[in-house]
Amino acid sequence: MITGKNIIGSRKSGKSNQTFSSVNAVSSETLETNYSIATDEEIDEAIELAHTAFNLYRNFSGYHKAAFLDRIAVEIEALGESLIQQIMIETALPEARLTGERARTTGQLKLFASLLREGSWKAVRIDTAMPNREPLPRASLRQLQIPLGPVAVFAASNFPLAFSVAGGDTASALAAGCPVVFKAHSSHPGVSEMVAGAIIKAASATGMPDGIFSLLQGNEHRVGQNLVAHPKIKAGGFTGSFHGGMALLKTAQNRVEPIPVYTEMSSINPVVVLPEALRINPKEIAEGYVSSVLLGVGQFCTNPGILLTSESPDTEIFLQHVKEAMAKQSGGNMLSQHIYSSYKNGVQKLKNSSLSIVHEGSSPTQENVAAPVIWECSGADFLNQPGWQEEVFGPSSIIVKTSSVEEIYTILQSLQGQLTLTIHAEEKDHEQVNQLITIGTKLAGRVVWNAFPTGVEVSHAMVHGGPFPATSDSRSTSVGTAAIFRFTRPVCYQNIPDAFLPEELQNDNPLTIWRWVDGDWTKNLIN
């Protein structure tokens, strides 16, 4: 079932003699398949095919594209247990998490399909003609969103389904009308090929042009760099490390034609616990915090890397609850040897600094199994140690005990851009809240109330994004239906007769979509 080849549109291709293997994420044993590293020729073929496909696909109706997305979901489900088993081998993620992630992935595809069928997402703006306006008549002006062109998408290591081959970037790019050339992650190439096969089956079943999707394998930077550098690639989507994301951005910046490359990189997702919340709910917050830090062995983009609270007698009670909650937890197998050793190095670096440990899980004897650590420090020390702001990808988090709520503000204002800021507050804390929310909206893409940042809803209003370095472009979200606008641009039709307008812009509004007509949203037709 897994061939180790690249998938260039509808055909398999393995031109290179150079191959790589993936490893069993639990045992570190090398798996048997040899994956053919995409050659420059294969990269080019995939992009040329995507370019040709774009000229057809961009004109497909919303219903047709929706059928494709829905069918991808069906084909992924049809892979059944064998898909889950393959991912467990390649990532060590547990079965329950993976069935959940599969549901999220197919749900995401279906959500974009429903968005396409409903049709209003094209953000139609119409200024009706004013032939008698003085001193000059106004032409009829009608705007809608159109797709940018072929998109390069990169797999994330931490979500082998939801942020990988058929994940959010692919779903939103295909929904926008853009073919996708996908760079698989070298730590889960097998599941990548399986899901790519599902997409190709769906494409064939729903009459999609050859090249609507291609999968490139590789364990070297060249593949991704050449993909983003290609003149026929018009946008990129990436979720991963700061260094990986910045390298892609730099490649994009060296192109003649600038293109948007959306990289979602690092974030430590501060959690603020205000005094009264700490006093009333120390146990509940401690347990929620520890669960959030340890969720998925800490390998979530929204993992809370610091918790800020102003020191008081309640702090010690809270720390006691944190210790108890930690004691109930055990370490987990990380996604790959590479991630595990990065984590170990990160933890060692913190140990070598003056950070104190609140609780460290016992050293696991098994390879790739991380020991979770919760640290503590004073606000002043945190401010003096810029290195502590750096994300340690894994189950590590610092509790910062500040001298006052004002010091919490100072620390938040010293941080770089984040995906989220979380606030725990009770009624007596409320006078602090307005200022905290103001700081939060400057700092982050999402402000969370009395909950934890892990768990990102896929919906219309979600923002999974935020100021640099959380992402390269704070104007975008990579989760939720608004993610589609990363891959579109507006175009305006001036005085074009109805017969030549796309249906979305025609007077009769044949698709019955919402349109912004002369300054109001309406589904009405235009007289």
Add this chain to the structure above:
Amino acid sequence: MITGKNIIGSRKSGKSNQTFSSVNAVSSETLETNYSIATDEEIDEAIELAHTAFNLYRNFSGYHKAAFLDRIAVEIEALGESLIQQIMIETALPEARLTGERARTTGQLKLFASLLREGSWKAVRIDTAMPNREPLPRASLRQLQIPLGPVAVFAASNFPLAFSVAGGDTASALAAGCPVVFKAHSSHPGVSEMVAGAIIKAASATGMPDGIFSLLQGNEHRVGQNLVAHPKIKAGGFTGSFHGGMALLKTAQNRVEPIPVYTEMSSINPVVVLPEALRINPKEIAEGYVSSVLLGVGQFCTNPGILLTSESPDTEIFLQHVKEAMAKQSGGNMLSQHIYSSYKNGVQKLKNSSLSIVHEGSSPTQENVAAPVIWECSGADFLNQPGWQEEVFGPSSIIVKTSSVEEIYTILQSLQGQLTLTIHAEEKDHEQVNQLITIGTKLAGRVVWNAFPTGVEVSHAMVHGGPFPATSDSRSTSVGTAAIFRFTRPVCYQNIPDAFLPEELQNDNPLTIWRWVDGDWTKNLIN
């Protein structure tokens, strides 16, 4: 009234001994004011002040910001005839054009003010809570657009009002909630200071924070480069030459934190005249074309630099009408000596190539007065001469006589990104139209029907933008109300109690704005 100093918030500043002067655009005589070139310290002061102002201004209500924009319009009008006189001296633009441009500029400010008062522009998206959803409840998620931060804006030479100090970039940035640090154009520093004075007066009259607007003078690249490189600048807007725009982009790309810099650069705005339209309306189209080419002495971004038509006996009739229309026109004074000499060089370069002249205006004896030129060539020759695709800024345009309509398609597909594509068609041409529009939407930001591209309406649906190199970011427009989204980003409030939400997101919808609630646009409140 004109001091030659920089304007740093509410105070004038001229720290440098280095100055420059502007010249009378007709006579090339040096004008008397010495303008103080902004020092690095002054640039920094302006940006720091803007940063501080941002923390206040970002929370101002739409009504308050609207009052500021409306007042800027009033203060510009109050400058009266002296403003027009100053611009005529610095740009040689005629009075009628300038009173029109002033009306456009104040109209633009008032349009953004009305957008702010209406309030729906914040693009609110609400997913209501589903506390009983299985397997997990859904939190309340509420998204709106917030401002990015201080914006660097650059004056365009060709619109001393509408694309300069209080032009579209400034109006949309201020409307978005972003302070503006403005780099004046060295060819019209006097009018820049006058308009900046109007903005400062309006800011003071409407209680704006100091630093909401600053004006920097200079005739060296350093000022603009340092402005865009500053870490507290969060976006940039520029209209001008390809080289100027690309230099700013490169500076932005060398920053640690990437920021969006919107540069609107070069475009030759192809006009296609299909056979039947040419046959029926040769005179009308010829006259419209010549007027559009010569409008503002050809110094418009949307100036039609090429006209494409398939050769037939009607072509000669059309060319005859072009000659007649040209014969009635005279050359005009260009905006500056620099632009005039660029134009002369561009024309000379075309003369040295194998282009034929349809009509050239008689060589003017006056300095800076351009002789308009219409050229002709075959489609095959055009395809062989990539240099002919380059914009010659001024009243120059090439008529390309193709061997067939298919060759028109081929030529369009060989072009780089454009602001506009224009189609002239009559009923018998209609079978060509669908394909042309498809090509047009890939090529350009706006497709115009049986009219000419000059004249850009300021409205909701306008797109003044397009694929590279027409702009650096095809996802944006620099004209119309959608220009505001260049300077905003989304933020999501998760489960935040109503009392702490901005009014736009509160259950009762106290501002009665349009909101996208659970997948429908509504002004209703949320239960």
